[in-house]
Amino acid sequence: MPQRNAVTGRSQEPRKRFAQELRRLREEKGETLQQLAEQLGWDASTFGKLESGRNLGSPEIVEALDQHYGTTPMLMALWELAIRDMRQFKAEFRPYMVWEAKAVRMWHYAAENLHGLLQTPAYAREFLAAGGMKGEELATQVDARMSRRDLLFGGDAPAFRSIISEFVLRTPLKDPAEWREQLQDLLDASELDNVTLQVLPASVGLHALTNTDTMFLQDDTNQTVAWVETGYDGELFEETEDVRRLQLRYDRVRDLALSPDESREFIRRLLEEVPCEPST
Known part of the structure; x- marks a missing residue:
């Protein structure tokens, strides 16, 4: 059965929610991936992987994003939940x-x-x-x-x-x-x-x-x-x-x-x- 979304339309699965929030925050700020990369010093492809859910990144990147968007410690909390959500694996x-x-x-x-x-x-x-x-x-x-x-x-x-x-x-x-x-x-x-x-x-x-x-x-x-x-x-x-x-x-x-x-x-x-x- 597909993962249910909350009334906000955002996923309750930690990894997907983390990716969704990253994309939402960037788009609300009106930035492209390249602009974000130029400001924070990582490759645009790195942020693309985070927003697609293919990569969770490192705590250093997430901390920088929290500071950039003024969301500290929300993104770090979501990242930690995504990292820990390995219940389906032994x-x-x-x-x-x-x-x-x-x-x-x-x-x-x-x-x-x-x-x-x-x-x-x-x-x-x-x-x-x-x-x-x-x-x-x-x-x-x-x-x-x-x-x-x-x-x-x-x-x-x-x-x-x-x-x-x-x-x-x-x-x-x-x-x-x-x-x-x-x-x-x-x-x-x-x-x-x-x-x-x-x-x-x-x-x-x-x-x-x-x-x-x-x-x-x-x-x-x-x-x-x-x-x-x-x-x-x-x-x-x-x-x-x-x-x-x-x-x-x-x-x-x-x-x-x-x-x-x-x-x-x-x-x-x-x-x-x-x-x-x-x-x-």
Whole structure:
């Protein structure tokens, strides 16, 4: 059921409400995004992402906007509510979701399964069910995962790179038709200007990130964190030295991966190998 709006017509969902208020305040002041950017010192695209709801930004930006519009502390309060509104995601993954919401650049290594931003509904459902989810909880988590996919689309979408282990691409879904759909979805995603997919061949053997799914997220202040996931839980690394060591490992893995063009061809060949459903 769609989120109800209050009598004001404004959304009661925190993230949407935050974006709506930002746009309303700017338009009431009669400013363009470019004019706002020139006054506050951030790129116009940054404010565009905030107003579209694609990015939540940083507390520094929100504080500057509160001062600019004379609304202190209203916008900061709305921002904090939006950051905290991660109830649809399991508690242990909420620190990651906060960073995903504000990232302008993400780079990832998939050791055992596709990243959630690249999963089709069928893949997400089968993957989560294999972990023991079922019923309403499963449906809720699949919906939450699918709601994140919009992040990769649009002119202000973050740059996203995923290096995918060949093992992931040779672990099909039970239904061949659904697996074909997932492989085709990867090919479609790889054509997006902001998305780069690379395949890491099994022939490279053991490497620096074996069995460790790793995501790096960078915000618009150039702060970078790393999220390391083992399949059972995850850990957010924020210390510069920890992130640097993980980044060096990632760079070594990237050097071993196929080029984006070679990777697309690899996925196309896999797609051709998947049997089509028999005609009726």
